[in-house]
Amino acid sequence: MSKFRKKRGKTVPAISTASLPDIIFILLFFFMVVTVLKNSDLKIDVVVPDATELQKLEKKSLVSYLYIGTPKERYRDKFGSAPRLQLNDAFATVDDIPLFLEKEKLKIQEQLQPLMTASLRVDKEVTMGIVQDVKTKLRKTGQLKVNYSAKPRSKDL
Numbered sequence: 008m009s010k011f012r013k014k015r016g017k018t019v020p021a022i023s024t025a026s027l028p029d030i031i032f033i034l035l036f037f038f039m040v041v042t043v044l045k046n047s048d049l050k051i052d053v054v055v056p057d058a059t060e061l062q063k064l065e066k067k068s069l070v071s072y073l074y075i076g077t078p079k080e081r082y083r084d085k086f087g088s089a090p091r092l093q094l095n096d097a098f099a100t101v102d103d104i105p106l107f108l109e110k111e112k113l114k115i116q117e118q119l120q121p122l123m124t125a126s127l128r129v130d131k132e133v134t135m136g137i138v139q140d141v142k143t144k145l146r147k148t149g150q151l152k153v154n155y156s157a158k159p160r161s162k163d164l
Contacts, residue, residue, distance in 0.1 A: 051076035051093050056131040058157035069123050071111040072156075073104070075137055076130035090133045092141065101140045105148045128156040 053076040064070055074093040078086045082098075092099050094107045112120045125145055129138055145153055 048096050049074060049079075049093065050082050050096075050098065051078050051091055051130070053128050053130045054132070055128060055156050055158050057160040059160050061157060061159055064124065064126070064154070066122070069115060069119060070126050071108065071123065072126050072128055073107075073141060074128045075133055075141065076128075077133075090130070090137050092137065101137075101144045104141065104144045108145075108148055108150055122152075123150070124152040124154060125150050126154050126156055 051074055053074055075090060076093075077083075077088055077090055078098075086098060092101065092103075094103060099107065108123075108125070112123060115123065127138065127141065142153065145151075
């Protein structure tokens with residue numbers, strides 16, 4: 008009389024799928040958090056100039072971008088081919104800059120507002136007239152931290 012019997016006909020139990028929806032929602036939430044969405048749709052052509060002395064910006068969340076360049080081909084019939092200013096997703100004038108900066112400051116904490124930087128992304132073919140107007144308006148509104156966006160110069164030159 009043996010106490011050990013062979014297990015015949017018993018199958019492996021099925022894998023439980025009760026936690027599968029939880030895992031899917033965790034993955035969905037993870038990808039929603041880490042995905043960076045595009046900030047603005049450029050309506051102008053901007054080819055930034057080359058530079059040798061560059062500094063990387065520390066906190067990009069404190070940077071407001073002002074784009075200056077010629078309108079893209081599909082907007083030229085409406086806006087012409089003269090250099091234009093773009094703030095976020097819309098064409099703007101130099102007089103719209105103070106309102107734009109105030110809206111940008113409201114998006115960040117109050118103690119970080121003095122650290123906000125205005126970054127000018129200017130096409131390398133644009134003359135300095137409109138750039139000087141923008142810089143003057145930035146100075147009058149109290150935005151004194153201004154930088155120019157550029158790309159590193161290639162080693163071949």
